[in-house]
Amino acid sequence: MSTKRDIIEQLEKNYLFAVIRGKSFQDAFEIAKASYEGGIKNIEVTFTTPNADKTIEKLSEYFGDTDMVIGAGTVIDDITARIAILAGANFIVSPNFSPSVSEICNRYTIPYLPGCGTVTEIANAMATGVEIAKIFPGGILGAGFIKDVHGPIPNIELMPSGGVNLENMDTWVNNGAWAVGIGSALTKDITSDDYTSVTTIAQKFSDKLKEIRSNN
Template sequence: MLTQLATNYLFAVVRGKDRQDGFKISEACSQGGIKNLEVTYTTPEAGKVIQDLREVLTDQKVVIGAGTILDDITARAAILSGAQFVVSPHFDLKIAKVCNRYAIPYLPGCGSVTEILQALESGVDVVKLFPGGLLGASFIKDVHGPIPHVEMMPSGGVSLDNLDRWLENGAWGVGVGSALTKGVATAGYQSVVTEAEKFVSRLKELQK
């Protein structure tokens, strides 16, 4: 699963206003070519959204996960709803244990070397750098000095303009949120498809 997530590289961080909105945004991201879909639990009925997406999106390369998981109880509920990976804004040992129990990748939010080491010690393979915009792309390169084996994925602050810097500094993947949905209010869900396509195109250009 981690291999597929890394290959897909781009994570769409989906924050829907309701179940339908969450589904529509996720579907649009998929249509635009983004294969990692992180349905955040700030979305009402997020578990249902995950179930709906697992039923409809049958492409084997699409990986549907749960984001903004704050505790182990919610993590278990998300996994039982079909989440294929779990993301949290912080590191939580109880969440790590639940994910290990069900063999589901856990990407905890870390903002310091201490937190990163705690996550690694719990069996985590990839950490989410949060807030990515505050830490900056060079944080990855700096951490790789003393801890070269850790894989890091920024979330927050990732844009078309700075995607190249994240890649250059060794990001394992990137989480993209508001940059994908900025036009929904005025142009509808097709705008999400368009923005997703821009990110996919830019990534291919940079990976040549």
């Protein structure tokens, strides 16, 4: 993927994002690998993970010829954004909107998905070239927020992060979510160094998405 548009199209096709907060860079790599095996192909390695850039670099090498799209999350400044991009990140996610992060992402033609909780934040982000905003915290704002925003601002794509689970994912999808981020639900059953539970849970989310789409 060489352009912002190519990346966005693949992210939308993959739809599900695994938001990964590893205990170490190797732990994050294993969670990402298990998520991909279960069908979640957008991988967001958060910078709360120790040596997150090493995880991104390793994933880029290991999955370079696949449809996995690797990005960085919890990026709150332009320096971290550049480190992530140079390590191989194809998209950047923040818990907040940062004009300086948006600028660096535009410079490298990388999609920037800032966390926004108000229409003003979304409009400010759009003014810098943002095409997709992360609805955060999704569990507080709720799925109806997407329809409310799309009334006056239909040309912004919105992705919830936080508060998405198997029981409510259909509500998010049916309210127009461009994609959904899945975090702690993926890793809640990990025991020791066994990551098979991550694959199992990822598969459940993948199957649920297919079910929702077949009913629409």
